[in-house]
Amino acid sequence: MYSSTITGLILLACVSPFLTLATLWQKKEWRIDRLKEHMRSKGWLRQTFGIIRPVIVIASIASSRINLPLSGLVIGLYLLAGMSLLQIITRRQRVPVWTMKAVVLCCTSLFINILLIQSEFIAHISYFLPPYFSVLLPILQFIPLTLSWILLLPIDIALKQHIMKKASVLRSSHKNLTVIGITGSVGKTTTKELIAHILKEKNVLSTPAYVNSEMGVAKWILKELPKHSKDKDLILIIEMGAYRMGEIENLCSLTKPSIGVITYIGTQHIALFGSQEKLQKAKRELFTALPENGHALFNADCEPCKSVARNLLCKTTPVSASTVDSNDSSNGIRFNIKGQQYSIPLHGIHNVTNVLLAIEVAKLLGLQSESIAKSLTTFSPPHSTFAVRSQNGITLLDDTHNASPESFQAAITWAASQPMHNKILLTPGLIEQGVAEDKIHTELGSQANGVFSRVIFTGKHGRDAFAKGYTGTVEQYTRHTVPVTNGDLLVCIGRVSPTIIKHIV
Known part of the structure; x- marks a missing residue:
């Protein structure tokens, strides 16, 4: 076993690389597929080990063979611990958002680190790698964090299923909901906000920024729906994101949309889907989940959107920006449809499609062109979205x-x-x-x-x-x-x- 001083040095040396990896993984929603793709694109070696720390480790192991007053391994530990301390003191250290999941994973990883340092098991391993383990552990923090993730995965899955079921039961108890599901490679957030703004005089709830996953939407439903009577007429606008096939299907099973909107299908996250065909099938899950009396709206200027809208049981409405004479001035985009002038303080001609989809959804829900046009003049684009x-x-x-x-x-x-x-x-x-x-x-x-x-x-x-x-x-x-x-x-x-x-x- 190591002395308390050496143990403290090892743990301090582990802090910075561990927190950096935990922060990155949390940004990837604790998904192993997204983390793997990030590592692949950014470089496995640098993302996993860094640059300076491996140099210190190699130098420490090499110098440990030279007779010095102070062991090269101890010097290496002091340097690695000093790097962690400097990152923290200078406030340059990235840290995860301390959600319950992050806290549990990090505490479990800390326990595993202590166990690795002090256990008799390591004493046996150190027979093969005698003194090197102390300086190797700080650059191998993916091991305790991955072990923690694996250990907690069954609990995480069980909790997710429980939350999803609870949210599904709650949604089903509200019989007078009109649910609008929105997905697409781009434009779904802007379209969601446009629809919510136009319908603001009605009872409307829309998912907040960055909430478009199964768990995110389920937790949002559990938070928001209890605030409203089960007999109340409500419109729910749900942004639906996905990284794999089946995820939009799960969202639809939970929320039961009657109106579906696909803004655009490109190549976003194609590395996670595996192919363009799988990406399109994933987006189509929204349309196939709609009931026969439902309505599917899509971008007719996008061939993949047209493809996924074929052979549906429900009604379909294509929208095409190419049929509209539009311009983008300093005040935003403008266009005219059948004599009705629309002026929206939103930039980018590509956003005309998103506005057209929002207009058609509003018309489905009974609003008139004049009222829609008036509402759009006061629209504010979502933060950091064009x-x-x-x-x-x-x-x-x-x-x-x-x-x-x-x-x-x-x-x-x-x-x-x-x-x-x-x-x-x-x-x-x-x-x-x-x-x-x-x-x-x-x-x-x-x-x-x-x-x-x-x-x-x-x-x-x-x-x-x-x-x-x-x-x-x-x-x-x-x-x-x-x-x-x-x-x-x-x-x-x-x-x-x-x-x-x-x-x-």
């Missing part, structure tokens, strides 16, 4: 809620139409695009030619592939990156940290 604002004299397009190849292309097209002389692109690149990821980034780089005078990547992911298509220099963001200047246009696409944006502007 939202345009002025900041420190700079025009900023904030599309950091999420990103896909289609939304990236839309942002480039919109930027090209703007009058600013200097246009700067700030992005972390795209993730979960599978084997086509490099090709997609190269194509986006080509489209950015002649539009952006500067391109800044916040990380290395996708940067080199983008640079193959972009004729200019692709910068790597650092704290020394030159900020944009007054009068410039800054286009932020993907999960860009607010801290980085603040520094850039």
Whole structure:
């Protein structure tokens, strides 16, 4: 067994790499498939072990063979513990959101770490790797965290089934609900907010930001529906996300939608689905779950959407932005339908489809064109979803809620139409695009030619592939990156940290 001092040093050395991995995994919703895809795209070795820590470990093991006043392994432990302490003191250490699941997983992992350090089992292992274990454990934190996840998985599954069943029973007890299910590779959040805004005079509940998974929606139902009488007429607007086939089907089984909306089907998360065919089948689950007296609305300008809308038992309504003469001005998008003028403070011609879908849903629920048009004039776009604002004299397009190849292309097209002389692109690149990821980034780089005078990547992911298509220099963001200047246009696409944006502007 190790002394209490050495044990403390090992545990302190483990803190930073453990918290970093736990934070990353939580961002991937504790899903092993999403974590694996992230590791694949970002690089297994660097994501798992880092760069500096493995160097310290190797140097410590090598120096332990030299006769020094202080063991090289102990020196290594002090260095690794010092790195953890420095990360914490300087507040640079990323930490998970302390939900119950995160707390339980982290506490279980801590217990496993202590067990690994002190148990007789390790004493036997150390016969083969005598003194090296002490410095190896800090860079092997994926082991205790994965063990914790595996140990708690049966409990997690049982709790999920219990919550889903409880939410399903509660939803079924409300007989006067009209449920609108919305899915799509892009545009579902904006469409959800548009529908909710138009129907605001009715009794409407809509899922909040980032709540579109089975568990997220189930917990939201358990929180919100008890506030309303079971006989009350309510409209529920449910955003439905998915990473695998069957997940939208489960959401539909829970919520029982009578109106389904598919905004667009692209390649978002294709690496997790496995193929475009499986992705389309997953989106179709919403339409096949609708009753015969239900209604399916879809983007007729998107071939995959048209494909999944075929051979349905319910009524279908296609919408096409190509049939509408629209324009995007400084005040937002405008178009006319059968003499009715629509003016929406929302940018991006691609958003015309989302507005058209929202209009058709509102008409299904009895609203008139004039009333719909009036409501849309006061719409505010969702935070960080193709939202345009002025900041420190700079025009900023904030599309950091999420990103896909289609939304990236839309942002480039919109930027090209703007009058600013200097246009700067700030992005972390795209993730979960599978084997086509490099090709997609190269194509986006080509489209950015002649539009952006500067391109800044916040990380290395996708940067080199983008640079193959972009004729200019692709910068790597650092704290020394030159900020944009007054009068410039800054286009932020993907999960860009607010801290980085603040520094850039």
